[in-house]
Amino acid sequence: MAVATQNKALLIGYRAYVIAFFIFLAAPLVAAGTFAFNDSLFPALPWQGFTLDWFFNDTEPKLGMFHDRRLLRGLYYSAVIGAMVSFLSVFVGTTNAFLFVRGNFPGKNFFYILMILPLVIPGVILGISILVMASNIANGVEDKLNIELEFLRPGILLVVLGQFSFITTITSLVITARLKKFDYTMEEAALNLGATRAQVLRTVTLPFLRPAMIAAGIVAFLVSFENFNTTLFLVGSESPLTITMYDRMAKVGSTPVLNAVSFFLIVGSGLLALISVVIQRDKSGG
């Protein structure tokens, strides 16, 4: 123990505070998840008995989430968007890591700070700024050339670009941290043994980075999946899950099917987060 805690009562009080905090942390998530199993039309007490209808039932009024077309479509769009954002941001995150760890060029510190900035720009502003630019280009092309550029109107591409714009900062930081720990002598050894630069990259450096790249990809996917603020302004007719859920919450009022989705997302994102932590921890000795 770091601190010589003379006072036992103080330590007990401190422990109680920590326990209270974790109860506070869990309470809303437990509430959101638990009502998915209540056999009632409303997500509220009293408890009417256990059911899995809100997941699997196929008839109204208790339509389960796996039979609800709109929710499933939202889930599908979220997954597609998340996969694209994750792929793009890991790619640029990796090139950024090489650029800032290996590269030497004037203004490096300035550019590094520029790379951090998207993380501290409010998501709403990223959303509107990209919406405005895409619309300006689309309108300009339409006026001058009379061609309608449908992909620059709100829709999946803009959502992907909007999320990619700040998630790349996160992936860059994760992968940069890993590349900084790389031992140069490993590359030199491979070069001395006659490997080409491309071979060294493929067989030595990239495998070393792989845990960080996978972890960064998972985090990128999770951030994309839960994003609302940036997405809100860029969404077209293909609504991802958070937008579909919000619409339903605001317009229709909530039934326990939303709890079922919440349960699914809490467990799913928790598992993915756990995997990303384990991947990074296991191989961090390298």
Added chain:
Amino acid sequence: MQSDIKRLSLILLFAPFALWLLLLIILPHIGIVALSLREKVAPRVYEFGFGNYIDFIQEPIYWNTLLRTGSMSILVTILALLIGFPIAYYIAKIAGKRSRGALFLLCLIPLWVSDLIRAFGWILLLRETGVVSSFLQDIGLISQPIEFLYNDITVIIGLVYTVILFMIVPLVSTLDGMGDDMIEAGYNLGGSGFTVLRKIILPYAMPGIVSGCIVVFMMTAGSYLTPILLGGKNSSWFTEQIYDQFITRFNWESGAAFGFLLLAFTSLVVWLGLKLTGQTLANTVAKS
């Protein structure tokens, strides 16, 4: 030859970086500044002018909302630090080896749960027909259902809840790197618990504290779901005004001006915070 390859690979690495920042961050932001300086004088006719900003100054609702958003965000940031620091310190320094990892995991796993689900959980707990109100009725403390939603205190609790893990996680990493011997030396030299905290622990943790505060402040000021869902129609959050101008009124010029004002205002607060604590963006957020 060797230097040519180096230069070529540098250019190849710089290209994605430059395209990303230029096309998705720099140009779009210049775009909204330009748009915000445009006034509509007739349908499809625009003129350069500061009209959108003058409207903002002349309408107290607008700037009151911005000031309210800013001051509540500062309050949320302070609360998140005060509540979160002891937790981070416990995880990094007091907990035994085995429970340390478990507790940190408990913080990492719910980190990426959506704001929407967090707010939804609070709604189920706190609304008139919610769990807390029913429970208080059952044990006979209150005779009528109570509505705990739609007030500022609930909004603040919900916001602290949404952002606090982004304060705790970087703080745990920072405090983890501090040697126990530094703290012990402080005690051995006769320092009280408070002196050790003030003279040794806080200065060491300062980059992590500032980094957590910046991220938490920006997330709070830019949040949309939590204030709206927990505060209801009258939550008066500035992002709601931006949404209103853009989507409901379709007044993009004024929405762009509001967006720029939010960015300028929050950047000013962050800059002041960095100046007051003597930190820079590079040694705080960049390290987390």
